[in-house]
Amino acid sequence: MEDLVHDADHEKKRNEPARVQVVERAFGLLDALAKKGGSATAAELKQQTGLAGPTVHRLLHTLMALGMVHQSLDKRYSLGANLVPLGEGATRQLGGLALPQMQSLVSELGESVNLAALESGMVVYIAQAPSPHSMRMFTEVGRRTYMHSTAVGKAMLATMEPAKAREIVTSAPMPSLTPKTITDPGTLLDQLPRIARQGHAIDDEEQELGVRCIAVPIPRGPARTALSVSGPTARMDILFVRHAVPLMIRTAVEISRRFSGGEN
Known part of the structure; x- marks a missing residue:
């Protein structure tokens, strides 16, 4: 034997x-x-x-x-420095893996779904599943923007150790993009514990007037990423947010499993 x-x-x-x-x-x-x-x-x-x-x-x-x-x-x-393009290329490949789950979420909620990652202290959008509405939000894949004015940026900051989040927030510019944009580092940092507790972040016309965005972090991803749903404020009211957040958290978990090679 x-x-x-x-x-x-x-x-x-x-x-x-x-x-x-x-x-x-x-x-x-x-x-x-x-x-x-x-x-x-x-x-x-x-x-x-x-x-x-x-x-x-x-x-x-x-x-x-x-x-x-x-x-x-x-x-x-x-x-x-030569690791940076390798990491960025690998991160953007994750967008293709997440698209089936993102498209399913669009079918459930009817609004555009985005996937974003943290790169060099900024948000970069790595995938989008567009809304079927004629009036919808469009974000170009590869677009880079600030963390302070986006729900995805705030959701990712809320998952970090406080010292790391403070380092990013205090070292990055915080331009005012709309009258509602948070431009004070202390104000943004004070919001992060609440965002972490509730499990989602909101950009309430802080990036673009007339647009509201909800985001949840992707748990245990190979890179720091977040999932968002965005649309006109008229359609994305408080009832929509309450309905959407549990579905988004479920989808984020499914995407995390897909990233790790697990079954959904």
């Missing part, structure tokens, strides 16, 4: 795709850097990954040569 089990295990391993250890270690190092907030010393990375010191240094120097890692004057390592 033991021989049969051993033979079965051997056959299983033989049929598994070959894994390249150095690639796994390099990505593990980048993942460790990200988990340390994007900056760490070689000693911290050694402790985080369990790799030997010489291995960590060899990997870091290779990643630095590729622009994937940067070393500062104080000998700390950080994620490099």
